[in-house]
Each structure stands twice: as C-alpha cells, then as structure tokens.
Amino acid sequence: METDENIRLRQALEHAAAELPPLPDLAPLAVREGRRRRARARFAVATTAFGAVTAGALGIALLPGSDPAPATPAAVPSSPAPSASPGASYPPVVVEATPGVTPPDNPDGLSPAERERRAAHQQRVAALLDELLPEKVTGIRPVKDEVAVYRITAGGASFRMAVSVRPTDEPLAPCPDLPEERGVCETVAFDGDREAQLMAMPVNGPDTTGSYLRFSYGKSRVLLSVDPEAVSAPVTPRELLDVAADPRFLDLVEDTDARPVETKEPRPVAGG
Template structure:
C-alpha cells in the first residue's frame, strides 16, 4: 500500500482500525483464538472497537445561527479559550429534549458520570445543541438522534428499532496532519469536497466487521482542530450506516454545522489529539 507513511501520521484511531480490519479479513482462514474473557466482555470489546473507528478524525456537532462563546476565560498557551460555555440561538429540536441513551461503560472506561458537575453540565449543554443540528441535517434514514451519557462525542440515531452509533468530534490538534481517511482498503469508496472557506473535506464509506457492513465518515481540519462525523452500522442486523458520502459532505458544508465546529474549536471539550510517532 502506498499510504503506509500517511497511516502513521494520522493522530486518530480510524486509520489503524481500518488497516486492522483489512488484515483480519486477510487472515480469516486462520483458526480463531479461544475466547478467554466470556461473551459479555467480547461484546464490550466490539462496541469499543466500533466507537474507536468512528472516532476517526475528530468532531462534535453543530448548533444553529449565532454562536456566543464566553470571552472572559483564561486561554491556554496556544491562545485558545478553554472551559467556555457554548450557547446557540435558535429553535431547540424536540429530540434534544429526550433523555440521553444510557450506555454502560466497560471495565476501566470513564463516562460522563465521572466528570465534575460543572464540566458535565457544559458537555451536556453542548450535546443538546449538537442533537438539534444533527437531527436537522442528517437524512431521515438515520432516525431520531439522541445524545448518550457515555462520552460527549457519542450520539445515537434510532430508526425502525435499529440503533446507529454516531460519533461527532472536534478535537484539538496543534497542526493540520492532512487527514487522509482513504487508505486503499478493498471496497472503500471515497469522495472529496471543498467546504466554505476553502476547507478540503473527505468522506469515506468503508467496510468493517470483516466486510459485512460499512461505516461512513466525513473528516476535515478546522482552525486548530481535527473534525470528524461518523455513522456506524447496526451490528445485530448487519445493516450498514444508512448515509452516503454525498450526504455527509453536504452536512459538513451547512453553516449550522460549521458554527458549532467553530465554537468547539474555540472552547474544546476533549483532550488534544496526539500524533502517532514513527511517521
């Protein structure tokens, strides 16, 4: 593959998981390792792996019209404000009023319940605004969008009894790594588009779970953050992510989405992205 060096430059997990998935399919004929941890633990691992793929390039979601961020807050050494409240004017979405989907953390995994009360409230406020934007901009095939109580970046769309994990990240990064989610994986379909401001975005529909289903992700670099929005498949029914590359690229161009990305870039809700050494 001609993209080996690019894989090590990506500061996220999606590239690694795509390669691992391709390797898994290549070694499918080898005898399986015994399950030493039990089916419940294995299910937890599958969920974490699916979320790690979705975590991709970054992202959180967007809110509408006017974004007002707090200005009387201390800045970090890069000049970015931290800990600010993101307020969005406009009509709240009815789905934002729904209770969060509860997802039990796996052993050793932190959840939003572990956050200090003020930070948890800040993240929940952001999630509610993100839900409104995602509900408006995602196609109806994704269903009703709700936030989850596991991570600020994790949401869920539910349609006809099928739950699709949604990961929306805006993650600080000191430099634009050149997000390249198209890795030459067999069966992967990629498309690029230019967002307002000349930002280059890439959408990729990629086979996962031994190629049985696909996940779809759009990613780009904004300001000082890596951004990504990923829709994962519904594993139980072997249903691929019900969204296309074109639909996610159109969503990424929408001003409400970019407004929330801008606000999250100015007031991060996640730890800075770490570059993988050895590139």
C-alpha cells in the same frame, strides 16, 4: 331587500379589499410545517421504542435514577441552533461495552459545571442532527459521559455516530488509499475553499459499510462518522457533508474550537 345603506357598506368593503396585497401562497409553508411535525412525531415514537428494547439487543441501557441532560441546560450555548424547538430534550443513554455491566458514572472525574457544559453541547449537537440528518433517521440520543458519541435510529436499528471537534497540532493527512479494504475516499470543497475528506469503507465485515467525513477547522480536527451494525450505515458520506456544510453546524464547530469539549489529540507514535 337591499337598502341604500347596505349597498354603501358593500361598496366600502370591496374598495378596502381591493387595496390589500394579495394573500401569500400558504401551501409551501403548510407542507414544510407538516414535514417538521411528522419528523417530530417519528422521533417521539422512536425514542419510546428505543427505550423499550433490551440492552442486550442494542448494547445500551437507559439511565434510571441518573441526571439526564436538562431541557434548558444550565450552561447555555453561545449560539444555540435557531431552529431547535424550545425546550427540546434528547435523553442520554449509557453504552455497555459488556452487556449487563454498566460503566462508572463520570469516568473522567469532571466537575459538575463541566459535565453540565458538555451535556449542553451534546443537546445542541443532537438538535442540529435532528434538523439536518435525512428523514430516515428517526431518533438521536447522546451517549452519557462520551461527549462526541451519539446513538441514532434508522429502520428500527441503532447505530453509533460520532461528532467530534478535537484539538490537534497535526495537519489533516492526505486522503488514504484503501483498495485492499474496498474503501473509497475523495476530497471535496465546501464552505468556500475548505476541504473535507469523504470516506466509505467496510467495517466489521465485507458487507457492512461505514460512512466518515473529516476536515480541519482552526486548531481542531472535525470528524463525523456513522458506523455500521448488522447492516450498513444509514447515512452516506455525502449526507454527512450536508450536515457539515450547514452554517449552523459550522457556527457550532467555531464555538467548540474556541472552547473545546474534548481533550487534545495525542501526537502519533513514530513507527506505530
């Protein structure tokens, strides 16, 4: 039996609830979070499988006993990617030009501080690529001692990807004409009036296509590329443009243009 006190309490609660704002639609948030968790899960599985594949199959080897890039880099980037998961780490790999022959450690003779700075840069790039590349890319790993080079995984295959911000005195050459190579190059505008060149062309054979994008920024030339392996590159030039046009990537380019991690591009040799 309902008492007067219960009736008054129920009326007070109904009045308070009526003054609250409507609840937000949680479905889009749940879907977005679910996609992120699936992507992270795919990345974890892919990196585990990636490490189990033989060096002869992929031309790479993990670094037993070496100093992988730390989860919290000693040299903290000036503008870390805000969407990168705290503590996310992308273990580096070593690429063997000759299978079974591991290249020398620290081939450029860099100081420990500079190696840490470059490793932190690669971790920042890898975190952005993890966010910005299409979902078909399930693994991203920096190549140790090659600051502009990464290994990405898609469809169970490994591909070489470059993300280079290299100082240069040379202007960007016009979009090349590639009819003999069955290549395509187009110039597109992004980030206001900035221009980028998007290229797709056969590499290593007529049936395997690579994807390339380049543009000028400040005193640097920016290159994003994915080379084919036994199959064509899994990322198209337009998908590379989606990476390049993201404000977080352009922040990274601005920082790297101010504090380069690569040596200056040599001038072209006349007649070469």
